[in-house]
Amino acid sequence: MFGLPGRMAMIGRRFIEANELPARADVAIIGGGPAGAAAAWAIERAAPGTQIVLLEQSGSLGAGASLASLENFRTCWPAPCLARMMQRSVSAFLNPAADLGENTALGVRQQGYLYVAFDEKGAQTLRRDVLHLHNIGLSHVEYLDMGEVAYRYPWLGERVMAAKFDPLAGWLDSHALIYAFANCTRAARFVLGVRGACIRLAGGRVAGIITDSGAIDTPNVVIAAGANARQVGRSAGIEIPVEARPRQSFTTPWRHAAFPEDAPCIISAAPFPHVRPEARTGAIFGWEYGGVHRLAAPEQPAESFNDARFPSLTLALLARQFGHRDGVGFADPRYLRDISHRAGYYVCRSNAYTTLPDGTRQPYESQRAIIDAWPGVYGLFLSVAHVGHGVMSSPAAGEILAAKVLGRALPDPVYADFGLNVPYVEYDAGGLH
Numbered sequence: 383m384f385g386l387p388g389r390m391a392m393i394g395r396r397f398i399e400a401n402e403l404p405a406r407a408d409v410a411i412i413g414g415g416p417a418g419a420a421a422a423w424a425i426e427r428a429a430p431g432t433q434i435v436l437l438e439q440s441g442s443l444g445a446g447a448s449l450a451s452l453e454n455f456r457t458c459w460p461a462p463c464l465a466r467m468m469q470r471s472v473s474a475f476l477n478p479a480a481d482l483g484e485n486t487a488l489g490v491r492q493q494g495y496l497y498v499a500f501d502e503k504g505a506q507t508l509r510r511d512v513l514h515l516h517n518i519g520l521s522h523v524e525y526l527d528m529g530e531v532a533y534r535y536p537w538l539g540e541r542v543m544a545a546k547f548d549p550l551a552g553w554l555d556s557h558a559l560i561y562a563f564a565n566c567t568r569a570a571r572f573v574l575g576v577r578g579a580c581i582r583l584a585g586g587r588v589a590g591i592i593t594d595s596g597a598i599d600t601p602n603v604v605i606a607a608g609a610n611a612r613q614v615g616r617s618a619g620i621e622i623p624v625e626a627r628p629r630q631s632f633t634t635p636w637r638h639a640a641f642p643e644d645a646p647c648i649i650s651a652a653p654f655p656h657v658r659p660e661a662r663t664g665a666i667f668g669w670e671y672g673g674v675h676r677l678a679a680p681e682q683p684a685e686s687f688n689d690a691r692f693p694s695l696t697l698a699l700l701a702r703q704f705g706h707r708d709g710v711g712f713a714d715p716r717y718l719r720d721i722s723h724r725a726g727y728y729v730c731r732s733n734a735y736t737t738l739p740d741g742t743r744q745p746y747e748s749q750r751a752i753i754d755a756w757p758g759v760y761g762l763f764l765s766v767a768h769v770g771h772g773v774m775s776s777p778a779a780g781e782i783l784a785a786k787v788l789g790r791a792l793p794d795p796v797y798a799d800f801g802l803n804v805p806y807v808e809y810d811a812g813g814l815h
């Protein structure tokens with residue numbers, strides 16, 4: 383779409399400071415989280431030699447929601463667009479040499495995801511889920527009845543009635559992934575510490591970016607600024623339909639002895655607290671608790687929503703669900719020592735709706751990111767609203783974005799569902815809350 387072949391690659395260091403901002407680029411990306419770094423990686427792979435400049439406001443890449451992430455990945459997604467996005471991404475995690483370069487170490491642990499049910503109603507839901515996943519081709523996902531759960535995971539105790547198991551799921555080091563995207567680019571430049579990025583338009587098209595450290599001329603801008611996406615969009619006079627919800631996680635250096643190091647990530651029953659082993663002796667926990675705040679353009683750091691009670695409430699909930707008495711299992715007070723408690727924003731699209739028989743629109747919580755061109759402003763692209771899976775989806779998200787920027791066909795037609803103005807996709811509603 384622009385004159386790429388024969389272009390001189392930018393010469394010099396990959397990571398540069400704000401005062402070294404290049405004067406021009408073919409594509410500029412605002413935001414250096416998983417979405418922005420993957421966009422740079424995928425555009426350069428698809429069109430080598432493209433002059434890409436990524437602007438990150440912080441002193442390092444991955445300074446947004448990924449810092450609070452549990453860094454998990456899974457393949458059991460009921461909506462085909464999400465299932466295919468994760469299958470593609472997980473293939474990159476499992477075979478990084480092919481996609482991210484030789485000697486790439488992502489710290490992958492493929493220990494699975496185990497969703498558990500404690501009553502017949504929950505067991506029925508899991509059975510239905512697995513049937514649907516098989517119907518869309520995800521036959522590796524298993525339904526485990528009570529006996530099978532007890533046989534495979536005796537340490538879970540007697541309360542678990544059934545489970546859904548995704549054996550391809552696991553977790554990785556998100557920081558290593560983000561830097562792997564950056565490090566395997568050749569021509570891209572990652573400018574750190576760039577504040578105040580505003581998009582400059584001329585004649586209805588993108589002309590450049592103005593920052594506190596200087597300006598850059600470019601015909602293409604990608605907004606990949608996580609929870610700040612809406613604010614950045616406003617500088618171009620557009621209102622991106624996203625909202626941000628604060629979400630907490632915490633890591634403990636200690637884990638009860640019965641919870642083994644090779645355990646899968648456990649997703650408990652509603653309200654879905656979840657936990658997995660972390661490092662050798664620790665654990666990492668998450669749960670959407672107090673998720674009532676919905677912010678269009680948050681001005682405060684997500685940590686300002688941290689509730690000091692969150693770790694003890696999560697542990698108490700898990701202890702109650704698994705039937706652990708005081709001092710035992712998740713009710714062991716040693717879990718509450720030396721906790722690292724974090725928060726980040728889940729960013730979701732706010733323009734998803736179903737149409738009721740009487741024609742009224744019923745909004746719903748979509749799991750689909752927006753990866754698309756912005757209509758009416760030539761050269762403006764979005765990779766936003768990656769909800770609670772922007773780490774695990776990042777390779778495919780980068781490739782979809784690259785196709786949009788380069789004016790090429792999508793890698794998979796089903797990825798059209800990530801379009802800005804696609805209001806509804808079946809099986810796309812809800813998350814773990």
Ligand SMILES: Cc1cc2nc3c(=O)[nH]c(=O)nc-3n(C[C@H](O)[C@H](O)[C@H](O)COP(=O)(O)OP(=O)(O)OC[C@H]3O[C@@H](n4cnc5c(N)ncnc54)[C@H](O)[C@@H]3O)c2cc1C
Nearest residue numbers: 413415417439445446447452453454608726771772773774
């Ligand atoms: C508690 C929690 C648990 C999670 N668990 C998982 C999980 O297990 N697996 C998973 O896949 N995902 C998980 N996620 C979600 C995942 O972290 C996000 O979906 C992902 O980080 C989104 O990537 P992003 O690049 O869009 O945004 P971010 O990660 O937020 O990155 C945005 C980047 O843009 C920069 N930026 C912002 N504004 C500007 C600006 N104006 N100029 C320049 N730079 C800017 C930021 O500094 C940041 O580096 C979790 C999130 C939370 C909060």
